[in-house]
Amino acid sequence: MRFRFSIFIKLILFIIPLVCIPIAVVGYLSVQASVERVNRLVRQEQMAQVQATAEKIDAVFYNGRMDLETLARSPVLADFYLARLFRLEAEAGFNRENLEKLFSDILVRTPYYQRIRFLDGQGRERIHVSREGLPELSADRSGEGFFRETRALGPEGVYFSGLVRCEDHGGYVVYAARPFFTGWREHAGVVVIDVDFDKIIEIIRAIQVGEGGYSFLIDQEGRTLVHPRYEPYTFGLEDYPDASLRDMARSMLSGGSGWQTYTFQGEEKVAGFAPVGSMGWSLAVTVPIREFGREAHGLQAQVLNLVLVTVLVTLAGMFALSYHLLRPVRRLVAATNRAAGGDLNQEIPVTSHDELGDLTRSFNHMLTDLARIQQELVRSEKLIALGRLSAGVAHEIRNPLNAMKGAMVHLRQKRPDEPLIQEITGLVTEEIDRLDRLVVEFLYFSKQAPPRLEPTDLNTVILGVQVLLVHQASRKGVRFENRLDEDLPPVPLDAHQMEQVLLNLAINALDAVRPGGEIRFTSGMSMEGGLRFVRVEVEDDGAGIGPEDLPNVFDPFFTTKEEGTGLGLPLSLGIVEGHGGSLELESIPGEGTRATIRIPLDGPAVPRIDKRAD
Numbered sequence: 001m002r003f004r005f006s007i008f009i010k011l012i013l014f015i016i017p018l019v020c021i022p023i024a025v026v027g028y029l030s031v032q033a034s035v036e037r038v039n040r041l042v043r044q045e046q047m048a049q050v051q052a053t054a055e056k057i058d059a060v061f062y063n064g065r066m067d068l069e070t071l072a073r074s075p076v077l078a079d080f081y082l083a084r085l086f087r088l089e090a091e092a093g094f095n096r097e098n099l100e101k102l103f104s105d106i107l108v109r110t111p112y113y114q115r116i117r118f119l120d121g122q123g124r125e126r127i128h129v130s131r132e133g134l135p136e137l138s139a140d141r142s143g144e145g146f147f148r149e150t151r152a153l154g155p156e157g158v159y160f161s162g163l164v165r166c167e168d169h170g171g172y173v174v175y176a177a178r179p180f181f182t183g184w185r186e187h188a189g190v191v192v193i194d195v196d197f198d199k200i201i202e203i204i205r206a207i208q209v210g211e212g213g214y215s216f217l218i219d220q221e222g223r224t225l226v227h228p229r230y231e232p233y234t235f236g237l238e239d240y241p242d243a244s245l246r247d248m249a250r251s252m253l254s255g256g257s258g259w260q261t262y263t264f265q266g267e268e269k270v271a272g273f274a275p276v277g278s279m280g281w282s283l284a285v286t287v288p289i290r291e292f293g294r295e296a297h298g299l300q301a302q303v304l305n306l307v308l309v310t311v312l313v314t315l316a317g318m319f320a321l322s323y324h325l326l327r328p329v330r331r332l333v334a335a336t337n338r339a340a341g342g343d344l345n346q347e348i349p350v351t352s353h354d355e356l357g358d359l360t361r362s363f364n365h366m367l368t369d370l371a372r373i374q375q376e377l378v379r380s381e382k383l384i385a386l387g388r389l390s391a392g393v394a395h396e397i398r399n400p401l402n403a404m405k406g407a408m409v410h411l412r413q414k415r416p417d418e419p420l421i422q423e424i425t426g427l428v429t430e431e432i433d434r435l436d437r438l439v440v441e442f443l444y445f446s447k448q449a450p451p452r453l454e455p456t457d458l459n460t461v462i463l464g465v466q467v468l469l470v471h472q473a474s475r476k477g478v479r480f481e482n483r484l485d486e487d488l489p490p491v492p493l494d495a496h497q498m499e500q501v502l503l504n505l506a507i508n509a510l511d512a513v514r515p516g517g518e519i520r521f522t523s524g525m526s527m528e529g530g531l532r533f534v535r536v537e538v539e540d541d542g543a544g545i546g547p548e549d550l551p552n553v554f555d556p557f558f559t560t561k562e563e564g565t566g567l568g569l570p571l572s573l574g575i576v577e578g579h580g581g582s583l584e585l586e587s588i589p590g591e592g593t594r595a596t597i598r599i600p601l602d603g604p605a606v607p608r609i610d611k612r613a614d
Contacts, residue, residue, distance in 0.1 A: 015318055016311070023310055027303040043259065046209045047272040050285040051257065053207055053215070054274040057200055060112045061176070061278040064193055065158050067106055067113075068178035071191045076102065077118065077180060081188050084126070096127060103129035114166075114173060114194040118180070121188050155181045160279065163197055163225060163232045171198040172232065201226050204283065213287035220280030222249045241265070248273075252282035261289070328352065328360055339367060397435065405432045451494035451578050458491045458498070458534060458599075459484045462521050465502045469510065477515040483522040491534050491599055497575045501583075504568040505538040505595045512542030512593060532601040533581075539594040545587040553585060 071077060076098045083092035103116040107129060118127040153159060161175040174195040182188045200217075204226045207215040217226040222237030224230060237253075240246045244262035248271060251260055257274040264286075271286035331348050338346060346367060350360045408425045415421040466480050473480065509519045522537040545553065554573050576583040580600050587593040 012315075012318065015314065023307050027307050030303055043270075043272060046213075046285050046287060047257070047259070047274070049207050049209065050215065050272050050283055051274045053203055053285075054276050054283040056203060057217075057281075057283065058276045058278045060110075060195065060200065061160070061174075061276070063110060064113075064176045064195060065178075065278065067110070068158055068176060068191055068193060071102070071106075071116070071118075072178045072180050074099070074102065077191070078183070080127075081180070081182065084120075099127050100129050103127065107131055112196055112199050114196045115192075116194075117192045119190045119192060126189070153179060155179065155185065162219070166194075171196070172201070173197055207285055209285055210287045210291040212291060213285065215283060215285045217276075217281055217283050218249060218252060220253065222253055225281065248284075252284060255280075255282075328357075332360065332363055335363065335367075339370070345371060401432050401436055405429060405436075408432070451497050451575070453492040453494060453579075455490035456493050456495045456498070457488075458493070458536060459486075459488055459523055461495055461499050462502060462523065462536070465499060465506055466521070468503065469506055473510060473519075476510065476513075478510060478513055478517050478519060481518055481520045483520060485524040488523055488525070488534065489601065491601065493579055493599060494575075497578070501572040501575050501597065502536070502538065504572045508568065508595075509538055509540035509542065509593070512544070513540045514542065517541050526598070528598075533598045534601060536597040536599075537594055539592060541592040544589040544591055544593050545585070546589055550585065550587055 076095050080092060080095035080099055083089075083095055099118070106116060107113050113131070115128065115130045117125055117129075120126050157179065159175075159177045161177075163172045163174060165171075166173045174197050176193045176195055177190050179187055180189040180191055204215050204217055205228060207213075214228045215226075216224060216228070219225050223233050224235045225232050227234070237246065237249055240249060242263045242265075245264055248260045248262045251258065252273045252275075255275050255277070257272075259270060259272050261268065261270045263269070268289045269286045270289055271284045273282050273284040275282050328348075328351065335346055335348050347364050348360050350357050350364075352360075408429050412422060412425045462482070462484065466482075470480075506519065513519065518541055520537070520539045522535075522539070524535050526533045526535045553569050573583050576597055576599070582598045584596045584598075585593065586596070
């Protein structure tokens with residue numbers, strides 16, 4: 001069994017792969033490129049965040065070093081120490097106020113400091129300035145031994161403690177201390193800044209990359225200082241549960257920046273890290289690798305949706321395109337099937353100006369020509385049959401008519417004195433003559449001779465016909481109007497036959513017009529299909545021909561006149577077509593009829609019958 005594929009199915013089978021395969025290839029390449037691009041952008045964002053945050057943390061402790069150096073080298077602090085040493089209370093009080101003002105200015109300028117203090121050589125607190133709202137230190141905190149650690153550092157050293165849980169405000173601090181030495185290099189005290197590490201934690205935890213990403217901070221020994229899940233110092237370098245995490249911690253302690261993949265608690269992650277140079281720490285921002293896949297899945301879904309929408313739009317466009325393109329084709333197929341069934345009187349509307357429109361117009365012309373040819377074939381068959389019948393009938397009728405006419409003449413000669421005999425024989429003789437004329441037309445119709453073409457002045461033939469009918473027209477009050485082209489060239493035609501055609505048309509016009517009417521004769525030249533034609537029109541203003549009768553006027557024996565034979569127009573048509581021309585009739589009921597004869601000058605034309613009723 002063979003399957004029949006319509007044009008639409010073929011279009012689908014052709015266009016869908018043509019559209020979908022490139023889209024799928026482009027989509028796949030786009031997904032790969034987009035995933036790589038997204039991963040690169042995420043890593044760049046991750047690295048940018050970790051570097052910016054590391055620099056921000058580093059700036060806090062670097063500025064702490066600078067502030068400690070400024071305070072430790074301050075002349076006011078030296079003056080205060082000397083005034084205290086020599087018990088100059090007034091001068092010591094004055095310098096104390098200046099130092100407190102200096103400490104307050106630094107606190108206002110730097111939000112990461114909680115307190116600034118000065119401890120003497122015995123560890124006693126001599127100056128204390130705290131941020132507003134911060135509780136005072138408990139008594140047992142005033143004797144901290146920073147001076148012991150800083151004494152060994154020398155005049156230029158700075159000491160940073162580890163993370164210390166400060167019970168006074170419930171958070172973590174880092175103590176930054178620098179020793180104060182006298183001019184004769186005697187250790188005389190310590191300047192201490194309490195760095196609020198909770199604010200450092202806030203900076204680190206503000207980093208957010210993806211949904212499951214977080215950041216953590218380790219110190220110079222690899223211990224965790226900040227982690228969203230663990231308290232400080234929960235893990236050391238050797239305490240990390242995964243070897244890959246220990247390797248990454250060692251990479252972080254190298255003091256550089258970079259990327260590394262590791263596993264933590266069974267989940268694969270990727271981290272970007274950067275150093276906090278002032279402290280020897282390292283900050284990392286980590287993101288689960290599955291989130292990179294989630295981004296890829298999102299892009300894949302978007303590309304898949306784009307492909308699906310493109311296919312749907314393509315299908316919709318194909319449906320619309322096939323509807324507009326194939327609808328004329330389907331109409332042509334249906335019209336062809338009807339034409340094959342014998343329906344030639346149809347016309348397909350032309351709805352486009354493209355090749356399909358040209359095809360539709362050609363098909364309509366073809367149907368018109370086929371209908372005309374079919375009519376001509378039918379008429380030719382009728383004429384052939386009629387010609388054979390006419391020859392036989394004329395032969396069988398003419399001889400008896402001659403015998404009857406001779407008998408009537410003999411009877412009139414034998415009985416000249418009897419009026420009744422004379423009247424009856426006269427009537428019979430007239431009817432015999434009428435029948436004889438009919439037989440002559442039969443014979444002329446059935447055995448029409450080919451035209452003898454000679455160059456003829458067609459205007460002279462028209463005027464000769466008018467001379468033959470002038471008395472009949474004057475009795476009816478009909479006038480002739482001529483619109484003849486004086487420059488008309490000689491036409492190759494049979495003058496006697498063309499005179500018969502014009503005489504038949506003029507007699508029909510005389511019969512149709514009312515008394516006082518008009519018959520117009522027009523001659524001229526025309527161009528059709530690149531050929532020259534001589535055109536003759538015979539037009540009247542009579543009653544016209546009804547649309548139901550116009551298609552039959554060229555059929556033999558069809559007539560609407562009581563005394564007509566119905567052979568005039570068929571005989572005229574045969575003569576004109578014998579000249580290679582055409583005879584057309586146009587009629588408007590109640591307004592008149594126009595008969596148009598076209599005779600070619602440049603060669604024989606295709607015979608054509610055209611009957612129109614407006």
